[in-house]
Amino acid sequence: MSMQGPIATHxxxxxxPTGRLAVWWLLASEIFIFxxxxxxxxxxxxNGTPGFEDASLTSVAAGAIxxxxxxTSSLTxxxxxxxxxxxxxxxxxxxxxxxxxxxFVFLGIKTYEYTGKIIHGHIITENLFWSFYYTMTGxxxxxxxxxxxxxxxxxxxxxxxxxxxxxxxIGIYWHFVDLVWIFLFPLLYIANF
Amino acid sequence: MSQATTAVQKEQHSEHHQELSFLYKYIxxxxxxxxxxxxxxxxxxxxxxxxxxxxxFRMQLAFPGExxxxxxxxxxxxxxxxxxxxxxxxxxxxxxPVLIAGFGNYIIPLMIGCDDMVFPRLNRLSYQIFxxxxxxxxxxxxxxxxxxxxxWTAYPPLSSVAEYSLTDWGSSLWLLAVALxxxxxxxxxxxxxxxxxxxxxxxxKMMDIPIAVWFIVxxxxxxxASVGPLIAGAVMLFMDQRIGTSFFLPSGGGxxxxxxxxxxxxxxxxxYVVLLPTMGIVADIITVFARKKLFGYRTxxxxxxxxxGLSFVVWAHHQFIAGIDPxxxxxxxxxxxxxxxxxxxxxxxxxxxxxxGSIQFTTPMLWGLGFLAAFLIGGVxxxxxxxxxxxxxxxxxxxxxxxxxxxxxxxxxIGMFAALTYWFPKMFGxxxxxxxxxxxxxxxxIPFNCLFLPLFLxxxxxxxxxxYNFLNYPDLARQELHDLRVFATMSLVxxxxxQFVFIYNFFxxxxxxxxAPNNPWEANSLEWSIPSPPPHGNFxxxxxxxxxPYEYSVPGRESDYWPQNEPPKK
Numbered sequence: 001m002s003m004q005g006p007i008a009t010h011x012x013x014x015x016x017p018t019g020r021l022a023v024w025w026l027l028a029s030e031i032f033i034f035x036x037x038x039x040x041x042x043x044x045x046x047n048g049t050p051g052f053e054d055a056s057l058t059s060v061a062a063g064a065i066x067x068x069x070x071x072t073s074s075l076t077x078x079x080x081x082x083x084x085x086x087x088x089x090x091x092x093x094x095x096x097x098x099x100x101x102x103x104f105v106f107l108g109i110k111t112y113e114y115t116g117k118i119i120h121g122h123i124i125t126e127n128l129f130w131s132f133y134y135t136m137t138g139x140x141x142x143x144x145x146x147x148x149x150x151x152x153x154x155x156x157x158x159x160x161x162x163x164x165x166x167x168x169x170i171g172i173y174w175h176f177v178d179l180v181w182i183f184l185f186p187l188l189y190i191a192n193f
Numbered sequence: 194m195s196q197a198t199t200a201v202q203k204e205q206h207s208e209h210h211q212e213l214s215f216l217y218k219y220i221x222x223x224x225x226x227x228x229x230x231x232x233x234x235x236x237x238x239x240x241x242x243x244x245x246x247x248x249x250f251r252m253q254l255a256f257p258g259e260x261x262x263x264x265x266x267x268x269x270x271x272x273x274x275x276x277x278x279x280x281x282x283x284x285x286x287x288x289x290p291v292l293i294a295g296f297g298n299y300i301i302p303l304m305i306g307c308d309d310m311v312f313p314r315l316n317r318l319s320y321q322i323f324x325x326x327x328x329x330x331x332x333x334x335x336x337x338x339x340x341x342x343x344x345w346t347a348y349p350p351l352s353s354v355a356e357y358s359l360t361d362w363g364s365s366l367w368l369l370a371v372a373l374x375x376x377x378x379x380x381x382x383x384x385x386x387x388x389x390x391x392x393x394x395x396x397x398k399m400m401d402i403p404i405a406v407w408f409i410v411x412x413x414x415x416x417x418a419s420v421g422p423l424i425a426g427a428v429m430l431f432m433d434q435r436i437g438t439s440f441f442l443p444s445g446g447g448x449x450x451x452x453x454x455x456x457x458x459x460x461x462x463x464x465y466v467v468l469l470p471t472m473g474i475v476a477d478i479i480t481v482f483a484r485k486k487l488f489g490y491r492t493x494x495x496x497x498x499x500x501x502g503l504s505f506v507v508w509a510h511h512q513f514i515a516g517i518d519p520x521x522x523x524x525x526x527x528x529x530x531x532x533x534x535x536x537x538x539x540x541x542x543x544x545x546x547x548x549x550g551s552i553q554f555t556t557p558m559l560w561g562l563g564f565l566a567a568f569l570i571g572g573v574x575x576x577x578x579x580x581x582x583x584x585x586x587x588x589x590x591x592x593x594x595x596x597x598x599x600x601x602x603x604x605x606x607i608g609m610f611a612a613l614t615y616w617f618p619k620m621f622g623x624x625x626x627x628x629x630x631x632x633x634x635x636x637x638x639i640p641f642n643c644l645f646l647p648l649f650l651x652x653x654x655x656x657x658x659x660x661y662n663f664l665n666y667p668d669l670a671r672q673e674l675h676d677l678r679v680f681a682t683m684s685l686v687x688x689x690x691x692q693f694v695f696i697y698n699f700f701x702x703x704x705x706x707x708x709a710p711n712n713p714w715e716a717n718s719l720e721w722s723i724p725s726p727p728p729h730g731n732f733x734x735x736x737x738x739x740x741x742p743y744e745y746s747v748p749g750r751e752s753d754y755w756p757q758n759e760p761p762k763k
Binding site for chain 1: 302307308309310311312313379382383384386387388390391392393397417418419420421422423424425426428429432436437438439440445446447448451455730735
């Protein structure tokens with residue numbers, strides 16, 4: 001790790017590296033954002049708001065494949081971290097790009113789903129269920145895209161030989177994005193409570 | 194890493210930054226002190242705008258339909274816009290940037306003894322997002338239809354349907370500005386928390402951290418945990434406005450009450466988000482000027498934890514007449530009254546700190562004591578409003594306005610002046626003029642009470658808030674009530690005029706004041722151990738800490754203070 005920036009960045013009074021600590025706090029704030037959205041959705045659903053029966057129109061198969069894709073991408077990002085721990089930059093670079101690739105597959109399937117729904121007239125303003133569907137999956141997709149961009153930047157950084165610790169940090173973030181999907185998938189595709 | 198290598202790297206580090214151009218030193222700085230000042234000055238400019246708005250609509254209330262000097266005629270729509278944006282600006286663009294981001298940035302690294310925030314570039318970015326949010330808000334005043342006028346709480350459907358609010362773009366830009374501001378503070382907050390957790394000077398244990406730093410960090414955590422759902426809500430409201438969804442519109446299956454819950458789930462902790470930094474700053478000020486150890490450091494800290502925890506379960510006391518279940522209202526009455534216990538305990542600790550101290554009535558101390566006195570009235574009247582039976586009558590009346598301003602004025606304005614006058618010597622290397630400082634204090638504090646005490650009476654008389662012209666209502670047009678309105682407005686004008694004393698004192702002292710020594714107040718915390726103003730990189734050799742920050746008048750010592758970094762005698 002290169003010694004750049006102020007001394008403050010390199011102190012560890014808690015024993016946790018600063019970057020990791022900050023990512024955990026970032027995710028804490030994200031939990032409240034997604035948590036608020038999910039809570040609103042659940043409250044409307046429990047209230048029997050008309051339109052929520054449209055949940056049966058979502059494609060469970062597409063959602064399930066996407067879950068599988070995201071879970072696999074979490075594996076590859078872990079492998080990238082393991083590789084960089086060994087100092088194997090090439091291997092880590094490769095696994096980071098596998099992860100980005102899975103991100104593209106995820107977004108592709110998402111696009112296919114969106115297109116199908118919109119063709120059948122299920123647009124965001126149709127009813128509250130579809131409003132939530134597009135808002136929640138859209139916000140999640142933005143997080144996926146953000147993660148992919150950051151991963152691409154990190155992959156070239158480590159090739160140049162610095163900021164190795166960031167592979168772990170983006171991995172933590174990527175797991176969070178994965179975890180959010182684990183909540184969204186049953187809520188939007190499967191649940192019928 | 195040993196202390197020696199740290200110090201060597203430190204020196205190299207500051208040499209490296211010696212020749213910064215003006216652009217990188219003041220416009221795009223990485224130094225936490227300059228970023229802090231950027232926040233403070235932006236906040237002060239916004240405070241001028243917010244105060245100007247208050248002047249315009251108070252004049253309209255006192256002299257309805259007459260041309261307001263320096264403003265012009267205030268129309269009904271414009272009145273709504275002024276009231277709404279006065280509230281929004283004072284909370285989101287004055288209280289938060291000055292107290293949390295501004296002073297947080299300035300004092301956290303200095304008080305915990307390190308050279309900068311852990312993420313300087315993130316710090317700069319959060320200021321830039323904040324600046325953008327302020328510009329978007331100002332832009333919203335000038336779009337077609339004018340600025341948003343649906344109150345700072347932005348209840349839908351008024352805020353979500355352009356045909357109702359008549360401010361199509363004003364509402365959306367207002368919402369965008371608020372959302373950007375939230376993002377800026379989330380980023381800044383992560384920086385604050387991480388810095389305080391990880392970068393404290395060697396030897397500084399949890400219970401050696403000055404209360405001011407503790408409280409800013411607790412406030413940031415409260416903000417982070419409460420604002421998330423409102424960010425989600427803001428996205429939903431924005432889509433209601435621009436795409437035509439109906440999250441908050443009953444006509445499309447949505448629920449306007451949901452917004453109120455999301456808003457107040459944030460809105461009530463927000464009160465404590467801005468209160469705690471001021472409380473912390475005042476704790477540091479009163480110990481220094483009473484020359485006494487803070488009474489019950491741990492108690493003060495734990496009461497802040499209790500307040501923070503309870504602040505998440507009191508939000509519905511803003512909604513007693515909004516149609517919530519009366520049984521639920523009872524629960525919120527209990528939690529609301531409960532939250533006054535830790536806060537009262539904190540107050541008692543402060544008063545106990547003053548008891549028996551050798552109090553020096555310097556300008557910062559006057560502001561500190563003024564805060565305690567004024568906030569006490571704000572806190573006590575809050576207990577009235579927390580009881581649902583009384584709140585049903587008082588709701589949306591001027592009693593609420595008076596109560597609110599007796600909490601937020603001390604927090605924001607008095608707290609800001611306390612902090613500014615206390616750290617001014619450190620920030621600019623000059624002393625402020627004490628006589629002018631005291632004139633400014635009394636010229637603000639007395640008119641403040643003359644302004645808001647009559648509003649309690651008007652509220653008791655049944656005067657509703659957000660009304661353009663009370664003379665249209667026979668019950669409220671009575672002469673004795675109108676006299677109170679005129680008196681309140683005149684007090685505001687007097688108070689605003691006295692601010693020119695401060696502006697004069699501030700700028701003249703900044704350039705021509707008496708040179709400040711390192712430690713003009715003889716205080717203990719680390720920022721006073723270095724030159725005023727501190728150089729880039731703050732400490733020549735990074736300090737170690739041997740004791741807590743409040744060791745004043747320790748028996749058996751020659752001087753009555755004991756700096757945190759002074760090594761104990763062998």
